[in-house]
Amino acid sequence: MASPEKLFQVPAPGARPGDTPDFSKLNLPAAGEMRRPDMLADAGDMMDLAFGLVGVLDDKHEAVGEWAPDMAPETLREGLKTMVLTREYDNRMLKMQRTKRLSFYMKSLGEEATAVAMVQALSDADMLFPSYRQQGALIQRGADIVDMMCHCISNGRDNLKGRQLPVHYTNRDLNWFSVSGNLGTQFPQAVGWSMASALKGEEAIACSWIGDGTTAEGDFHAAMTLASTYNAPAILNVVNNQWAISMHNSISRGKAASFASKAIGYGIPGIRVDGNDYLAVYAAAQWAAERARKGGGPTLIEHYTYRGEAHSTSDDPSKYRPKDEYKAWPLGDPVERLRAHLIKQDEWDADSHDKWEADCRERVAAAWKEAVSHGTLEEGPHAPTESMFEDVFAAQPWHLRRQRQELGL
Ligand SMILES: Cc1ncc(C[n+]2csc(CCOP(=O)(O)OP(=O)(O)O)c2C)c(N)n1
Ligand SMILES: [Mg+2]
Structure with a gap:
């Protein structure tokens, strides 16, 4: 009989608070090493991509290898600018939460490319089913940051009338599906939507995007089964930022070598991509989108990245991981890497970057001023109380009518 420690195991992260961060065992392929299969190749003929790492930007900030996308400098500059704006937006909103002008917030530091590059490679008609950490994608789609702020403070201009947690945006005009607080629901919804699109x-x-931890939800597997069976034209992203709040990804991944490899059993291509490499994310998105449009069906993309800050304003990462782990992340920072690449190409310079950062800071500060002119969290105005009985049912059911009468509304 094996000892209890052998029979029952709980995976642990490589380092805990007080330890030196150690990523030496990751053993990641270098940029440019992975081959780029034909877009309509059989999933079974590209399993290596699920265990490798698609990377384009090398240590010298050059774009290398078969995956290097053909992108105009203007497109790359736009991506860089959106990432910087997203970061400034996040910084401002965190500050506002810390001074109690916002109830809750979630930043996306370090993961901006996984959202912005993905959307930049798609067309506006493509439907997005995000999680709560793709604010960069919403900004890239063209959302007004004043509207985003108004939602986060549930004021009179909040399009969700105070019915959602901050950062759980909805934007019908931009083909952005409502962010759900229940993890993972967006995956089967995305697959269902794409099946309808194909049928028509x-x-x-x-x-769609979910996190590493969310792959442990049944919805992930239901979505994969549907997508596989019906050849759904969907891009299914797993943003592996290493953590699910305080839970290390080794818990949700189990014994699988990567999250991308979970696609193999479903007969779906699984690609692991360097999520901090803007060009690599763009290239993978382009490949998967074209495959889907040509009838090749779904692709699962794992974005290998790191959550730079706390999960949300409700947890303290110093309790469960080394303080400087983010700095030790071997794949660097997506903004810094794209900036360095553009500078190397003579398509950007340090002064322009500083100026853009300052412009974004000003723009975000002005947007905040405008947002609170429509009401604050503390003082309102908020959506009228009786509005909570509206919008869900076409004809109000008797019990809601009664509750409304009881409230005298
Ligand atoms: C069904 C469900 N279970 C648990 C939670 C609580 N919860 C919210 S976020 C989160 C962690 C998710 O981690 P991951 O999927 O890795 O995404 P990340 O936040 O890292 O982007 C948990 C457990 C929830 N919202 N819904
Ligand atoms: Mg995570």
Whole structure:
């Protein structure tokens, strides 16, 4: 009989608070090493991509290898600018939460490329099914940051009338599906939507994001089964930022070598990509989108990245991981890497970057001023109380009518 420690195991992260961060065992392929299979290749013929790492930007900030996308400098500059704006937006909103002008917030530091590059490679008609950490994708789609702020403080201009946690945005005009607080629901929804699009013979595909921890939810597997069976034209992203609040990804991954490799059993291509490499994310998105539009079906993309800050404003990462772990992350920072690449190409310079950062800071500060002119969290105005009985049912059911009468509304 084996000892209890052998029979029952709980995976642990490589380092805990007080330890030196150690990523030496990751053994990641270098940029440019992975091959780029034909877009309509059989999933079974590209399993290596699920265990490797698609990377384009090398240590010298050059774009290398078969995956290097053909992108105009203007497109790359736009991506860089959106990432910087997203970061400034996040910084401002965190500050506002710390001074109690916001109830809750979630930053996306370090993961901006996984959202911005993905959306930049899609067309506007493609439907997005995000989690709460793709604010960069919403900004890239063209959302007004004043509207985003108004939602976060539930004021009179909040399009969700105070019914959602901050950062759980909805934007019908931008083909952005409501962010759900229940992890993982967006994956089967995206697959279902893409199946409907295919049935109607339309070009639009669906794109969804979940986190590493969320792959442990049944919805992930239900979505994969549906997508596999019906050849759904969907891009299914798993943003592996190493953590699910305080839980290390080794818990949700189990014994699988990577999250991308979970696609193999479903007969779906699984690609692991360097999520901090803007060009690599863009290239993978382009490949998967074209495959889907040509009838090749779904792709699962694992973005290998690191959550730079706390999960949300409700947890303290110094309790469960080394303080400087983010700095030790071997894949660097997506903004810094794209900035360095553009500077190397003579398409950007340090002064322009500083100026853009300062512009974004000003823009975000002005947006905040405008947002609070429509009401604050503390003082309102908020959506009228009786509005909570509206919008859900076409005809109000008797019990809601009664509750409304009881409240005298
Ligand atoms: C069904 C469900 N279970 C648990 C939670 C609580 N919860 C919210 S976020 C989160 C961690 C998710 O981690 P991950 O999927 O890795 O995404 P990340 O936050 O790292 O982007 C948990 C457990 C929830 N919202 N819904
Ligand atoms: Mg995570």
